[in-house]
Amino acid sequence: GHGLDTIYPRGHKATAGKMLKKGGLLSELKFGTKPDFFQFPKRNRIIAGLSDALIVVEAQNRGGALITAKLASDFGRPVFAVPGAINNPSSQGCLQLIQHGKATILRNPEDVSTTLNWHPNQGIKVPTQSKLTEEEQRIIHILREQPTGVHIDEISWKAQIPINRMGSLLLHLEFEGLIKCLPGKKFSSIHK
Numbered sequence: 629g630h631g632l633d634t635i636y637p638r639g640h641k642a643t644a645g646k647m648l649k650k651g652g653l654l655s656e657l658k659f660g661t662k663p664d665f666f667q668f669p670k671r672n673r674i675i676a677g678l679s680d681a682l683i684v685v686e687a688q689n690r691g692g693a694l695i696t697a698k699l700a701s702d703f704g705r706p707v708f709a710v711p712g713a714i715n716n717p718s719s720q721g722c723l724q725l726i727q728h729g730k731a732t733i734l735r736n737p738e739d740v741s742t743t744l745n746w747h748p749n750q751g752i753k754v755p756t757q758s759k760l761t762e763e764e765q766r767i768i769h770i771l772r773e774q775p776t777g778v779h780i781d782e783i784s785w786k787a788q789i790p791i792n793r794m795g796s797l798l799l800h801l802e803f804e805g806l807i808k809c810l811p812g813k814k815f816s817s818i819h820k
Contacts, residue, residue: 687721742798
């Protein structure tokens with residue numbers, strides 16, 4: 629809920645540094661934007677949109693966690709909630725989500741991996757070939773034949789898919805965790 633020149637709360641500075649090394653930080657707000665309560669729903673929208681699933685560990689009757697849960701649900705993401713003691717105010721939001729069918733009870737990590745169809749050893753989704761379109765299956769086949777990567781133009785030519793459609797297909801396969809983008813507009817298969 630602020631610009632990237634600010635870390636809020638300040639105690640999260642070390643965590644932000646680790647995040648930068650492993651991926652990055654993201655904000656749609658410009659530098660100099662200070663943290664204000666009305667900015668946090670904007671941040672929550674980004675969190676919900678980037679997530680494969682949302683897990684609410686603690687939430688009161690109202691607040692940001694419930695806003696994020698609604699956004700994730702609206703985006704079609706699975707929402708899980710950790711049930712807590714009925715007399716704990718920080719459990720009320722989770723219990724409310726579960727009671728109204730807006731979240732699945734999270735009992736253990738396997739609940740998430742089963743729902744998301746994650747491979748048990750790699751933690752990534754592995755859709756079956758039958759869930760892929762015919763075009764996506766052709767792309768995967770081409771990429772598996774050349775493990776060092778294939779240029780987007782060559783994929784388009786070999787798969788007989790117009791280049792203007794190829795970008796969205798490759799992006800979808802990348803989001804599914806089946807392929808990865810390499811330098812020079814090349815792509816490779818992640819699974820053999």
